[in-house]
Amino acid sequence: MKTRFLLLPTALILAAAPVSRAAAVVSIGHSPAGSAFVFDSVPIPARNDAASAAEFTLVDGERDSNGGLLAVLHDGRLPVEEDEPAANFFFRAGTDGGRIRIDLKSVIPVRQINTYSWHTGSRAPQVYRLYAADGAASGFVPSPRRGTDPESCGWTHVAAVDTRVRHGAAGGQYGVAVSDPASGKLGDYRYLLLDVVRTEDQDAFGNTFYGEIDVVNAQGPPLEPATGQTGESILIVFGASEGKYRFTIDATAAPDLAEWADAKLRPVVQEWYPKLVAMLPSEGFEPATNITLRFRTDMGGTPASAGGNRVNLNSGWFRRELRREALGSVVHELVHVVQDYGRARRLNAGATRTPGWLVEGIADYIRWFLYEPETKGAEITERNLDRAAYDASYRITGNFLNWVTQTHDRDIVPKLNAAAREGRYARALWEDWTGKTLEALGEEWKKGNEARINAARSSGGTVEK
Numbered sequence: 001m002k003t004r005f006l007l008l009p010t011a012l013i014l015a016a017a018p019v020s021r022a023a024a025v026v027s028i029g030h031s032p033a034g035s036a037f038v039f040d041s042v043p044i045p046a047r048n049d050a051a052s053a054a055e056f057t058l059v060d061g062e063r064d065s066n067g068g069l070l071a072v073l074h075d076g077r078l079p080v081e082e083d084e085p086a087a088n089f090f091f092r093a094g095t096d097g098g099r100i101r102i103d104l105k106s107v108i109p110v111r112q113i114n115t116y117s118w119h120t121g122s123r124a125p126q127v128y129r130l131y132a133a134d135g136a137a138s139g140f141v142p143s144p145r146r147g148t149d150p151e152s153c154g155w156t157h158v159a160a161v162d163t164r165v166r167h168g169a170a171g172g173q174y175g176v177a178v179s180d181p182a183s184g185k186l187g188d189y190r191y192l193l194l195d196v197v198r199t200e201d202q203d204a205f206g207n208t209f210y211g212e213i214d215v216v217n218a219q220g221p222p223l224e225p226a227t228g229q230t231g232e233s234i235l236i237v238f239g240a241s242e243g244k245y246r247f248t249i250d251a252t253a254a255p256d257l258a259e260w261a262d263a264k265l266r267p268v269v270q271e272w273y274p275k276l277v278a279m280l281p282s283e284g285f286e287p288a289t290n291i292t293l294r295f296r297t298d299m300g301g302t303p304a305s306a307g308g309n310r311v312n313l314n315s316g317w318f319r320r321e322l323r324r325e326a327l328g329s330v331v332h333e334l335v336h337v338v339q340d341y342g343r344a345r346r347l348n349a350g351a352t353r354t355p356g357w358l359v360e361g362i363a364d365y366i367r368w369f370l371y372e373p374e375t376k377g378a379e380i381t382e383r384n385l386d387r388a389a390y391d392a393s394y395r396i397t398g399n400f401l402n403w404v405t406q407t408h409d410r411d412i413v414p415k416l417n418a419a420a421r422e423g424r425y426a427r428a429l430w431e432d433w434t435g436k437t438l439e440a441l442g443e444e445w446k447k448g449n450e451a452r453i454n455a456a457r458s459s460g461g462t463v464e465k
């Protein structure tokens with residue numbers, strides 16, 4: 001279970017710049033897809049670091065009662081979901097952060113300080129100033145509230161941290177490491193003070209969800225990973241299109257499927273995600289670049305699903321379908337990631353809604369007619385002819401879309417996709433593009449199938465595939 005498939009690092013280094021008079025360096029890791037707190041430049045969270053036995057005190061500001069106590073910051077346990085208030089400490093909604101003091105109980109050589117956070121939106125990034133003290137300065141104030149500059153009362157300013165991103169989604173996992181690579185330690189300190197501020201004031205929810213704070217003693221024992229996802233995770237991480245896309249297959253919940261996922265699923269994702277993006281363009285569209293596919297055990301009868309940049313895979317269903325429908329179902333879900341039709345409604349209140357049968361039909365058209373045409377999995381046969389309606393969804397609609405593509409408009413699917421993504425889908429578009437109403441197209445398609453099946457039947461041929 002400790003196997004760690006790490007074929008490429010998950011996270012990007014967004015910044016690594018000297019930030020204060022001391023030679024502290026702030027390294028930032030951001031994993032938008034958020035998986036297991038694995039970053040290039042920031043160590044994974046630990047459970048036996050010097051903070052684990054330290055005393056954490058709220059010097060200023062108010063805890064949000066929906067969140068955990070300060071103890072969650074040094075219990076060596078991480079949140080396992082992206083919105084898990086009780087596993088995080090955060091300041092009260094509507095307030096602007098506060099100050100947290102860490103008392104290490106004695107002066108130690110502090111090698112580095114690492115802070116970890118996770119949320120879906122603006123509560124993910126971290127913004128704070130870090131101060132440190134040995135407590136020996138005359139006039140030292142151990143609990144300086146806001147309004148008192150710590151540097152005026154025996155504290156040293158170590159670093160200013162701000163992980164907010166200018167472009168792209170704020171959400172995901174962040175790891176911050178404050179260290180001094182040149183000397184190997186930040187200094188000899190007993191006290192640390194985090195002056196935490198909110199990430200935004202557009203709404204009441206700008207206070208960061210902090211999951212863990214680690215203080216590394218330069219002379220401490222080797223660090224052991226925190227529990228939660230870290231340390232037990234099986235992650236297959238890879239890129240595509242020269243690093244433009246980054247994928248994580250999280251097989252933590254299905255270790256027995258990791259080998260299959262690496263050997264069979266990875267190449268399909270690598271090849272097909274960029275293909276899907278290319279075949280479904282629209283003006284100004286920026287596809288998701290960090291995609292996580294996660295095996296789950298809590299999906300009931302649903303084989304797979306997609307939401308945003310995440311694809312969920314039902315591990316029980318996959319075990320049964322490895323040699324049959326497994327790969328095709330992932331292609332179908334990746335189409336949903338690329339479709340991103342929720343985007344129109346987020347950007348434009350007047351956006352039209354695209355009917356579900358068409359959303360699913362496009363995903364199945366691509367899957368059955370472009371990804372795996374040899375399986376002939378979406379044929380109209382004697383057995384399903386009576387259900388052959390253009391809006392029957394999934395593979396039947398997929399068959400209809402394939403027919404319209406071949407007989408009326410070879411670009412109908414990309415055109416429908418662009419309209420749906422831009423929130424301007426309308427039935428009239430079918431007539432604009434093919435000269436026939438949707439109903440008329442549906443009739444023509446069905447009649448053609450009836451005629452083909454009847455002809456085969458009367459000639460004694462087999463029509464079932």
Ligand SMILES: [Zn+2]
Pocket residue numbers: 332333336360363
């Ligand atoms: Zn679907």
